[in-house]
Amino acid sequence: MRSRVSIVVIALCLIFGMAAAVYAAPLTDTENHWAKELINAWVEKGLISGYEDGTFRPDNNITRAEFMALVNRAFNYQEKAEIDYKDVADTAWYADAVKIARAAGYISGYEDDTMKPDNPISRQEAATIIMKILRLEENTSGADKFNDAAGIPAWSKGAVGAVASAGIMGGYPDGTFKAANLIKRAEAVVALDKALSSKVDVIYDKAGTYGPASGSEEIKGNVIISAAKVNLQNLVIEGNLTIDKAVGDGDVHLKQVTVKGDTYIYGGGKDSVYFIDSQTGRTYVLKDDGPIRIVVSGTTEINEIIAQSGVTVEEVDLAGEGIEGITIDKKVDGNIEINLKGVNVESLKINTAGVTVRTDGDTVIDKLAVNKKADFRGSGTIKYAYINADGVTFEKMPEKYEVAEGVKPPTIYRPSSGGGGISKVAVSAISVEGVAKVGETLTAKVTPTGATVNYQWQARADDGTTWDDIADATSKTYILSENEVGKLIRVKVTGTGNYTGTKTSV
Incomplete structure (x- = not known):
């Protein structure tokens, strides 16, 4: 049993049409669309927007780059990997999106070292990405319920079956999945909404x-x-x-x-x-x-x-x-x-x-x-x-x-000590960040960054000359209390391990 645990569903924030300005007014082209309720609900919450002409264009295609960008936002992926795709210039708007997608591990590109970021993304490609994000097991038998199962390629059939069995992506009224069809904006919203609800x-x-x-x-x-x-x-x-x-x-x-x-x-x-x-x-x-x-x-x-x-x-x-x-x-x-x-x-x-x-x-x-x-x-x-x-x-x-x-x-490298050991690095500076108010947290910033030090917060009267150690105040942060009203506060650090020297912030 887990005790004292919080469960949160990640919120999704989508931005479509990277080159277009967005428009927050009511949409003019979703009234009779099958995904109207979900699209409008997201618009009301500020999660997605339409174009400046008041349309959402729910049946437009999405490029691979746009899909990566919205997935990264949806699942809060931020870390970037080094990439060397021939068709992804470092100055392109989608360069960071591709780097983040690669680091997240849900896409790898093509055998010819390209990513084809401007190509529209297919339903089977989207299914494969969602399967990887949710870490679902491949399930080829799960795709057999579709009337066109025989035409689903072997490389994507396991992913199609996985997302279908998980209730993330479904088929069309005629019982087909249409794996090679290009996924539409509305379909992407629905699929990712379901993916988020399950994660x-x-x-x-x-x-x-x-x-x-x-x-x-x-x-x-x-x-x-x-x-x-x-x-x-x-x-x-x-x-x-x-x-x-x-x-x-x-x-x-x-x-x-x-x-x-x-x-x-x-x-x-x-x-x-x-x-x-x-x-x-x-x-x-x-x-x-x-x-x-x-x-x-x-x-x-x-x-x-x-x-x-x-x-x-x-x-x-x-x-x-x-x-x-x-x-x-x-x-x-x-x-x-x-x-x-x-x-x-x-x-x-x-x-x-x-x-x-x-x-x-x-x-x-x-x-x-x-x-x-x-x-x-x-x-x-x-x-x-x-x-x-x-x-x-x-x-x-x-x-x-x-x-x-x-x-x-x-x-x-020859250590100056001549002893053959690891040379010491001097602690060169210490500063304090924070607001001088009761209840606020002060944070010590040591230079060089990453230095191992012992901390001691100290206080003295405004008109005094002696700094006194504050009891139990030996961490990098200190929360100001009523006891410090009218006093000056500083922190003293002393290098440990491979670091040497003592510095004070005042």
């Missing part, structure tokens, strides 16, 4: 242990953890798992949890996100500020960690495959630090500049691909490295490496 989020927003003590419980939709000290156990999550920003610097434990979708880590601190005897696919690290520590143990298997912010990764008492690969792929080049402790991975890829990777002596990287300038510190073993960027440095050189044509070879 719910389970939210754990209070500390506690959730999931059965033995056996296994299946959750069909997505799961969101929005509080610290949440422990999940013996769960199979069919959708995505999100560890929300609301977790802050707290800890989360996942024990015997299988995530069939993607995992997104926006919250968690140096006290860790623990994966114990668990299985996940792509696991994104996306915390805006401060470090996240991921601890992997037991029979845990993680297909890939995609770090877009600083992270410490540890493998402890591992009995399974552990982490297969790690990709550093921040959206914007900038300083980011990755710490690997006792980690044995098949591959590590660096796709963003300004990365420092620190390894201990128990870390082994089978294959390293460096596509942007990066620094490697520590005594970990790198068996093979492919260097595809200038300015790469190693404290311990790879056993073997290859340099791309026209690229400068890597250089050896």
